[in-house]
Amino acid sequence: MPSITNHLKRIRREALQNDLITLAWAAYTFILLILFIAIGVEAVFYLSSAIRLITLKIIVGLIVAGIVSLFIVNALIEQNKIKRYSWSKLARSAGKLAFPKSDVVINAYQLEQSENTYTSNSLSKSYIQKISNKLKRINLKKLFPTNRAENWKVFSLSILVLGNLMVIIFLDSSSNALTRWGHPNHEFEVPKPFSITGITRNIHLLGGDSTSLSFEISGLLPDSIFLELIPGTKDTVLLLTMKPNSNGRYTHLMEEVYQDYRYRAFSPANHFWQAWKKVVSPDYYISVTDRPIMEEFSITIIPPDYSGLPANIQKGNQADVKGLKGSTVRIDLKSNRPLNKGFLKLDNEELPLTIRGKRAAGGFIFNRDALLKIQLEDNRGITNQNPIPFHLQILPDLNPDMRVIQPAPIVELGTDQLIPIHLKIEDDFGFSTLQVGYEIQRPSYIEDESLISIFPIYLENQNDLSQEVKTIWNLVELGLMPEDEVHYHFEVYDNDVVSGPKKSISSTFIAKVPSLGDLFTAMEEQEDQMIDELILHSDEIDDIQKQLENMQLKMLKSDRLDWDQQQQMEETLAQVQQEAEALKKLAESMEAINQSAEKHSLFSNDLMQKFKELQELVNEILNPELMTDMDVLKDALEKMDMKDIMDAMENLSSNLDQVEQQLDRFLDIFRRIKAEQKLDETIQRMNQLVEQQRIANENIQTLDGQSDPTTIARLSHEEQRNREEFSNIRDVMEEAAKAMQEFDRESATALQNLEKDHLTNQTESNLSQTSRQLQKQRIQQAQRHSAESLENLKKLQSMVTDIQSQFQDQTTTEMAGKFQTVMRNLLELSKLQESLEQSTRTMPRNSQRLAALAGQQQFAQDQLMKIMSSLMDLSKETFAVTPQMGKGIGMANAQMEKAKKKLTERNGRGAANSQQYAMKSLNEAVLAVYQAMNQMQASGSASGYEQFLQRMQEMSGQQ
Known part of the structure; x- marks a missing residue:
């Protein structure tokens, strides 16, 4: 009976056989x-052959590795180290197939292999035999089915059919592929769809020339091919794309070639499965023979001397060459090859260069914009190509x-006829000349041709590029006459000596x-405008006072200011502020009038003094206390203190009243001065006319038949000018007579009659005849009329001066009478005050007469108020009423008030002292009046006036 082990070995052999068959089909x-x-x-x-060879070697290696692996696996199986073929695994697989329980066979195997057993040997053998008998009958085909091997057979058959089908379809390619695999060491050439051949092939050029590179295609034409250019330095590779032209050729134009190239064309495969990868043409060469080029180059620009600029050197990399006109341009260069000749090309002009081996030099004068090119030729006769344009x-x-x-822009010359000049001049390189171009234009009624003349201005440093020039131009030498312009x-010129100085x-x-008439007319216009403004401001101040009065009345009826009243108060303050600013401008206008009169010496010293006093009066009109009262009122409004507001409004109203009185006084005095001004204008213009006629007459008397016609024409013009001036003076005389009418009718009538007198008419006629006779070259008649004109003008001058003296005497006498009255009243009041002082000083304290003395003191004070009122009226007519007079009278009034109070208190001694001080103040006022009258006498008082002053002085000295 076979053992369990033998059965397992048989099972293992069956498993190995089954697996080997399956593996064989899978490998296949x-x-x-x-x-x-x-x-x-x-x-x-x-x-490639290398890849094929490597691939075959890998396949053989894998086969060898597989065989070796089989022997190794077999050894491991024999040693029971592979689980799939282990006794336990095989026993369980058999037990599972043949027995109800899968571990029966493994148990039997273990009993068989066990050396020590607790059961009887017969039982074990019986159990093992039983299991062995069943294992003998087991169907191993069921234990190891062959379905996997069958599947691999199907797979291999499918691959074999499909593979053979593809080989048959692509028989040529496949057979060639088998041939190449059969010869792995041999390199087979890949067939290509087309070939590229160069048409231009190798090319020889001169540096800078252009050439075309052409290729043709044999076979299928691609859409484009690449051109590969490799310079001789091999530092870079240029790839360019070329497309076929109408002839099917691929062409590329290379411009300005300066170095050698190796070139070829190629076309890469468009897809990864294309075996040929790329089609490449043979390599071709471009050989370049060097042209002469500039290795070193510089342009030196030397500016003209007048500019003071340094020379400028530019290198060849700067194509723009800039310089001043007249600059010297020098070219220096070095070529890469020895030169034969060269020249500079300025537009169409050629200038030769000086050649020294590889170096060349040349130059020219920079006079116009141009295009500069440098042409070079080396010893081989080769020229540089496309020279850089500068x-x-x-x-x-x-x-x-x-x-x-x-x-x-427009100035009026004074008597000095000087024009201050202040200029600021700038230039980029300097100056050559600074001058004044001028012409004298005579009045329109004098036909005279004007000529351009030059007045040079000295420049201390002509090379100073920015400077201020200050000088004085004296026009006295030009012989200017009134009404001339x-x-x-x-004109300023630079120092450009190349193109000529620019200016x-x-x-x-x-x-x-200006003529005296023009000056007086301009001044009168300013004065009239100022008077109109004064009247307007006086009315506006009166309106403001009325507003303040209305507000004061409303405030008396209420305990506090409402919003409307506060707004109205602020608006009123704003109006007062505006009036204050207007009065300041008025003072400026008056100062301008005085400056103009003083500049041109329009009036006599006495009248100029009056104008200065008038200006001081204008300055005094704007009382500083007025501005203080405005500030106080503003503070009171902020604090809303009714008492302070009422007090401030009262003070402001009082100051405004004083301003209004001062304005009225100014207007009254100004009217009187205007009359004197008009008369003084007549005198001044008459004096000037007499002097002009005297000079003209002297020149006319020297004329004869041989005199220069231009001199005669000039004298005729002067006479015509004098006649025009005399006619204007007659108009001024008429205006002066009207202005004097209010103050002295007798003098006004005398002046008016003189203007219409036969002598006046005759004088104007003589002046006209003198000019007319000179125009007709009638020298003797002109001399006679000229002499008569001068004589008549002197008579008229004397008569007008007499009328002025008469006017001054009359007005002075009238004013002196008024001062006499004031002085007489003051002296009488002083005597009365002296008498009261004597009576009071000796009066006992309990005397009943003290009350009577107080009444007499009140009478004296009332008399003083009357004198003060008359003095105020007098102040509106003359400047002679001085502040000292007002101060004396004011002090006297204050002491009288104290004396009254002390008499009421029955203090006789104290009252007497106050009365004494009052008398002293009255005497000071008398002395002030005396000094004012003394000034009037110095300015031209009537005869006999000195005696009156002396008598008044004696009366004052006796007290």
């Missing part, structure tokens, strides 16, 4: 798959810049020589 399947894959890959990709550009030498700071402009010209300025 994989071998077929690898074979057909190898044929397909080789047919498509044309593997753009020559002229830098502009800008015109000088000039700004006129002084004078103003000097039209002038400033800048200012706008035209005008310097006028």
Whole structure:
């Protein structure tokens, strides 16, 4: 009976046989798959011999490894180390198939192998025999089915059929692939769809020339091919794409070739399965023979001397060459090859270069914008190609810049006829000349041709690029006459000696020589405008006072300000502020009038003094206390203190009243001064006319038949000018007579009659005849009329002066009478105050007469108020009423008030002291009146007035 072990060995052999058959079919399947894959890959990709050889070696290696692995596995199976073929695994598999329980066989195997058993030997053998008998009958085919091997048979058959079918379909490719696999050491060439051949092949060029590279295709034309350019330096590779032209050729144009190249064309495969990878043409070469080129290059620009600029050196990498016109341009270069000749090409002009081996030099004068090219030729006769163009550009030498700071566009010349000049001039390189171009234009009624003249202005440093020039232009030497105008402009020239100095010209300025008539007319217009503004401001101040009064009345009826009242108060303060600003401008206008009169010496010294006093009066109108009251009222409004507001409004109203009175006084005095001004204007213009006629007459008397006609024409113009001025003076006389009418009718009538007198008419006629006779070259008649004109003008001058004296005497006498009255009243009041002082000082304290003395003191104070009122009226007519007078009278009034109070208190001694101080203040007021009258006498008082002053002085000194 076979043992359990033998049965297991038989089972193991069956398992191994089954697995080997399955493995054989699987191996056969994989071998077929690898074979057909190898044929397909080789047919498509044309593997290299190295890959084929390596692949075959790998396959052989795998086969050998497989065989060795079988022997190793077999040894491991014999040693029961592989679980699939172990006794336990096989026993359980058999037990599971033949017995109800899978571990029956393994138990029997263990009993058989056991050396120590607790059961009887017969039982064990019986059990083992029983199991062995059943194992003998077991069907091993069921234990190890062959379905897996059958599956591998099906797989291998399918692969074999499909593989053979593909080989038959692609028989050529497959047979070639088998051939290549059969010769793994041989390299087979991949067939390509087309070939690329160069048409231009190897090319020889001169440096800078252009060439075309052409290729043709044999076979299927690709959409494009690549051009590979490798420079001789081999530092970079250029890849370019070429497309076929209409002839089926692939062409590329290379422009300006300066180095050697190796080139070829190729077309890579478009898909990874294309075995040919790329089609490449043979390598071709481009050989370049060098042209002469500039290795070193510099341009030196030397500016003209007047610019003071240093030389500028530019390298060849700067294509723009800029410089001043007249600059010297020098070219220095070095070539890569010895030169034969060269030249500079300026547009169409050629200038030769000086050649020294590889170096060349040349130059020219920079006078215009141009295009510069440098042409070179080496010893082989080869020229440089496409020389770099240099753009020559002229830098502009800008015109000088000039700004006129002084004078103003239009100025009036004073008696000194000086024009201060203040200029700021700038230029990029310097100056050569600064001058004034001017012409004298005569009045329209004088036909005279004006000529352009030059007044040079000295420049201390002409190379200073920015400087301020200050000088004085004296026009006295030009012999200007009234109504002449000097039209002038400033000219500044730069120092450009190449193109000629460039200049800048200012706008035209005008310097006028005003006639006295023009000056007086302009002044009267300013005065009339100022008077109109004064009247307007006086009315506005009166309206403000009325507003303050209305607000005060409303505030008396309430305990506090409402919002409307507060707004109205703020608006009123704003109006007062505006009026204060207007009065400041009024003072400025008055100052401008005085400056104009003083500049042109329009009035006599006495009248100028009155104008200055009038200006002081204007300055005094704006009382500083007015501004203080406005500030106090603003503070009170912020605190809403009704008492402070009422007090501030009262003070403000009082100050406004004083301002209004001062304005009225100014207007009254100004009317009187206007009359004196008009008369003084007549005198001044008459004096000037007499002097002009005297000079003209002297020149006319020297004329004879040989005199220059231009001199005669000039004298005729002067006479015509004098006649025009005399006619204007007659108009002024008429205006002066009207202005004087209010103050002295007798003098006004005398002046009016003089204007219409036969002598006046005759004088104007003589002046006209003088001019007319000179125009007709009638020298003797002109001399006679000229002499008569001068004589008549002197008579008229004397008569007008007498009328002025008469007017001054009359007004002075009238004013003196008013001052006499004031002084007489003051002296009488002083005597009364002296008498009261004597009576009071000796009066006992308990005397009943103290009350009577108080009444007399009140009477004296009332008299003082009357004197003060008359003095106020007098202050509106003259400046002679001084502050000292008001101060004396004010102090006297205050002491009288104290004396009254002390008399009421029955303090006789104290009252007497106050009365004494009052008398002293009255005497000071008398002395102030005396000094004012003394000034009136110095300015031209009537005869006999000195005795009156002396008597008044004696009366004052006796007290």
